[in-house]
Amino acid sequence: MQLSREALIRAYRQMKTIRLFEERLHDEIALGEIAGFTHLYAGQEACAVGVCEHLGPTDYIISTHRGHGHCIAKGCDVMAMMKEIYGSRDGLCKGKGGSMHIADMNVGMLGANGIVGAGAPIAVGAGITAKSNGTVSIAFSGDGACNQGTTFEAMNMAVVLKLPVIFVFENNHYSEHTGEAYAVGAESMTARSAAFGMKAIKANGIDFFSVYDAMRELIDYCKAGNGPASIELDCERFYGHFEGDPQRYRGPGELDRIREERDCLKTFRTKVTEAKLLEGAELDRVDAEVSDLIDRAVAEAKQADRPTPQDVLQDVYISY
Amino acid sequence: MAIKMIRDVIRDTIDEEMARDDSLIMLGEDIVGGNGAPGGPEAIGGIWGTSGGLWAKYGADRVIDTPISESAIIGAAAGAALTGKRAIAEIMFADFIGVCMDQIWNQVAKFRYMFGGKTTCPLVIRMPYGAGFNAAPQHSQVIHQFVTAMPGLKVVMPSTPGDAKGLLTQAIRDDDPVIFLEHKALYGVKGEVPDGDYVIPFGHARQVTQGDDVTILATGMMVGFAEKAAAELAQDGIGCDILDLRTTSPLDEEAILDSVERTGRLLIVDEAPPRCSFATDLSALVAQKAFASLKAPIDMVTAPHSPVPFARELESAYLPSPDKIVASAVKLMSYRRG
Ligand SMILES: Cc1ncc(C[n+]2csc(CCOP(=O)(O)OP(=O)(O)O)c2C)c(N)n1
Ligand SMILES: [Mg+2]
Numbered sequence: 001m002q003l004s005r006e007a008l009i010r011a012y013r014q015m016k017t018i019r020l021f022e023e024r025l026h027d028e029i030a031l032g033e034i035a036g037f038t039h040l041y042a043g044q045e046a047c048a049v050g051v052c053e054h055l056g057p058t059d060y061i062i063s064t065h066r067g068h069g070h071c072i073a074k075g076c077d078v079m080a081m082m083k084e085i086y087g088s089r090d091g092l093c094k095g096k097g098g099s100m101h102i103a104d105m106n107v108g109m110l111g112a113n114g115i116v117g118a119g120a121p122i123a124v125g126a127g128i129t130a131k132s133n134g135t136v137s138i139a140f141s142g143d144g145a146c147n148q149g150t151t152f153e154a155m156n157m158a159v160v161l162k163l164p165v166i167f168v169f170e171n172n173h174y175s176e177h178t179g180e181a182y183a184v185g186a187e188s189m190t191a192r193s194a195a196f197g198m199k200a201i202k203a204n205g206i207d208f209f210s211v212y213d214a215m216r217e218l219i220d221y222c223k224a225g226n227g228p229a230s231i232e233l234d235c236e237r238f239y240g241h242f243e244g245d246p247q248r249y250r251g252p253g254e255l256d257r258i259r260e261e262r263d264c265l266k267t268f269r270t271k272v273t274e275a276k277l278l279e280g281a282e283l284d285r286v287d288a289e290v291s292d293l294i295d296r297a298v299a300e301a302k303q304a305d306r307p308t309p310q311d312v313l314q315d316v317y318i319s320y
Numbered sequence: 321m322a323i324k325m326i327r328d329v330i331r332d333t334i335d336e337e338m339a340r341d342d343s344l345i346m347l348g349e350d351i352v353g354g355n356g357a358p359g360g361p362e363a364i365g366g367i368w369g370t371s372g373g374l375w376a377k378y379g380a381d382r383v384i385d386t387p388i389s390e391s392a393i394i395g396a397a398a399g400a401a402l403t404g405k406r407a408i409a410e411i412m413f414a415d416f417i418g419v420c421m422d423q424i425w426n427q428v429a430k431f432r433y434m435f436g437g438k439t440t441c442p443l444v445i446r447m448p449y450g451a452g453f454n455a456a457p458q459h460s461q462v463i464h465q466f467v468t469a470m471p472g473l474k475v476v477m478p479s480t481p482g483d484a485k486g487l488l489t490q491a492i493r494d495d496d497p498v499i500f501l502e503h504k505a506l507y508g509v510k511g512e513v514p515d516g517d518y519v520i521p522f523g524h525a526r527q528v529t530q531g532d533d534v535t536i537l538a539t540g541m542m543v544g545f546a547e548k549a550a551a552e553l554a555q556d557g558i559g560c561d562i563l564d565l566r567t568t569s570p571l572d573e574e575a576i577l578d579s580v581e582r583t584g585r586l587l588i589v590d591e592a593p594p595r596c597s598f599a600t601d602l603s604a605l606v607a608q609k610a611f612a613s614l615k616a617p618i619d620m621v622t623a624p625h626s627p628v629p630f631a632r633e634l635e636s637a638y639l640p641s642p643d644k645i646v647a648s649a650v651k652l653m654s655y656r657r658g
Contacts, residue, residue, distance in 0.1 A: 035453075035454030035630070035631070035632050036453065036454035036455055036456055036630060037453075037455055037456075037459065087454070087630060087631030087632055087633070087634075088631070089631075095629070095630060095631035095633075095634060096456075096457070096627075096629045096630055096631070096634065097456055097457065097630055098454065098456045098630035098631070099456075100456050100458070100459070101456055101457065101458070101630070113458075114415075114456060114457070114458030114459055115415070115416065115418070115419065115458055116388050117388065117419070144387070144388045145388065147387035147388050147389050148388055148389060148390075148419070149389065149391050149392070150419070173357075174357060175349075175387075175388055176349070176350050176353070176367065177350045177353035177354055177357065177363055177364040177367070178349070178350055178353060178354070178355050178356060178357065178385060178387075179354070179355060179356025179357035179358075180356065181356035181357075182355040182356025182357070182385070183355075183356060183387040183388070184387075185387075247359075248353075248354065248359050248363040248364060249353060249354040249357035249358070249359035249360075249363040249364065250357070250358060250359055251358025251359065252358075254358060306631070306633055307629075307631045307633050307634050308633065309633070309634075309637035311629075311634060312624055312626055312629055312634050312637050312638050313624060313626055316624075316625065316626040316627075318625065319624065319625050319626065320594055320595060320624075320625045
């Protein structure tokens with residue numbers, strides 16, 4: 001599909017924002033600035049953005065423990081996200097949830113989630129609402145989460161209820177330290193989704209355009225009342241499972257190779273400049289703007305108000 | 321005696337028991353790690369470092385890496401345990417009990433009773449638990465309060481390396497299902513561990529400190545907090561009788577009642593929220609059976625009635641602390657009947 005210049009720049013900006021957000025977090029975490037477990041999304045940007053560029057605020061997504069990319073792609077405020085990750089009371093969830101639980105109902109982002117496989121059933125419920133609104137509900141899951149019974153139940157129920165739910169499986173080939181080849185018993189996740197009775201396709205998660213085009217087709221299909229669909233996106237994660245992971249399950253030179261050969265941002269830049277859709281200089285300008293945004297987000301997050309002990313019992317509807 | 325960290329004690333105890341009993345198997349996510357990955361199996365040996373080297377030693381039929389499928393992990397461990405194996409299942413974080421609660425509560429816990437005593441289920445469910453890492457609401461919780469309330473389960477919460485060995489050995493050899501709770505913050509704690517065969521029978525509290533003024537009941541990470549508080553209170557002449565209960569079910573009622581009868585004051589420290597909890601259960605026990613010896617109302621230092629928050633300031637406000645325990649003990653000591 002032919003995208004306008006504005007749309008191309010916007011997609012690139014979203015992907016770049018995710019990349020720099022994550023790269024910066026990687027550095028800040030190494031300095032001990034950030035508490036808790038953080039799972040970085042870098043490497044998979046074309047997946048989140050290729051999906052979410054089709055969506056508006058009343059389309060829903062639900063995310064995973066690796067949620068920053070989905071949040072940014074769906075329109076969560078980057079400044080407020082950064083504050084949340086730093087545990088500020090001005091964060092998107094007031095410092096209660098942190099990296100693994102960023103949510104913003106106003107933009108249709110139903111939350112990152114610390115429980116693997118918990119998202120898909122909730123996306124089915126959002127699909128009930130979406131059906132009545134004429135919108136869609138998207139469940140992001142990994143190659144690990146696809147093995148949970150909850151995911152199976154959700155897929156079957158979405159088929160039974162003919163809901164406009166799209167199960168997006170980001171296959172980055174690992175669930176923590178275990179390879180997809182070991183943990184997914186079926187021939188593929190796509191074959192398994194198809195066996196549930198839904199339309200199931202694959203796309204290249206390294207290529208924004210592959211994801212974007214495939215998603216257009218699926219969204220139209222779901223909105224036409226055909227029931228759910230699934231898409232498996234072949235992609236890579238550029239950092240460890242969580243920050244601090246020694247990554248001994250990787251092959252020799254694997255990280256260098258995927259960063260060199262399977263980088264969705266490089267792929268995008270090459271494609272759009274070679275096709276003369278955008279100039280390199282335009283993309284460089286976006287890079288500089290995004291870099292500036294991330295600098296500001298981190299600086300503000302470090303200065304932002306800290307929560308107080310009284311905040312522990314805020315938003316608890318009954319306390320003792 | 322060797323000096324070891326709890327994480328190594330857990331691993332070594334499983335190793336010793338696997339060597340001793342061929343029927344013992346182990347299942348969990350990433351307990352081998354690296355399966356189906358370029359780095360190859362045993363790239364990790366458990367994210368907590370509690371199963372390193374076991375796959376190489378005992379093979380993939382006994383040290384079983386599973387997909388992310390907690391219901392099937394517990395169900396499979398239970399099925400194996402019903403049919404002649406002994407099983408250890410690891411649930412990576414106790415919080416994930418939500419995913420497999422049916423298998424634990426309606427299946428495992430009920431087999432022996434529901435089948436008229438005709439079967440046993442020799443299964444240990446190991447679950448790392450607890451707060452202290454800013455791991456946020458779904459990776460920081462305690463669950464002993466639920467499982468202790470379930471008939472058919474034994475529940476163990478070691479706080480020292482020596483106890484971890486003796487209690488895990490007992491748990492593995494036990495013919496009934498045992499929930500074995502390992503506090504994440506204690507994995508790195510070092511201490512003396514007896515060599516050779518070492519079994520601690522369930523239902524016996526450990527006397528941590530002796531004192532005549534206040535009985536303090538604690539488990540897991542709370543035991544160390546109580547010890548810190550007791551050291552401070554001792555400087556003000558307040559003597560604490562700390563009991564590490566070690567198993568919440570079976571419960572060492574006798575040790576608790578003996579202590580309260582001597583001190584007349586009870587302080588319970590519990591990492592769970594305050595309602596319908598282990599702390600309220602202990603409180604009811606003492607109110608029912610040692611009321612006459614109480615010189616002051618029973619006090620509890622617990623988490624508040626809220627999820628475990630993420631931010632550093634919030635989580636430390638949430639958790640019990642030595643300071644909160646000191647304040648509670650001082651309050652008990654200064655209590656005068658009106
Ligand atoms: C119910 C549950 N089981 C296990 C975990 C621990 N865990 C967190 S992420 C993860 C791997 C998930 O793999 P995948 O779905 O492929 O997502 P990815 O990490 O690759 O993004 C595991 C096992 C969890 N958080 N929740
Ligand atoms: Mg994965």
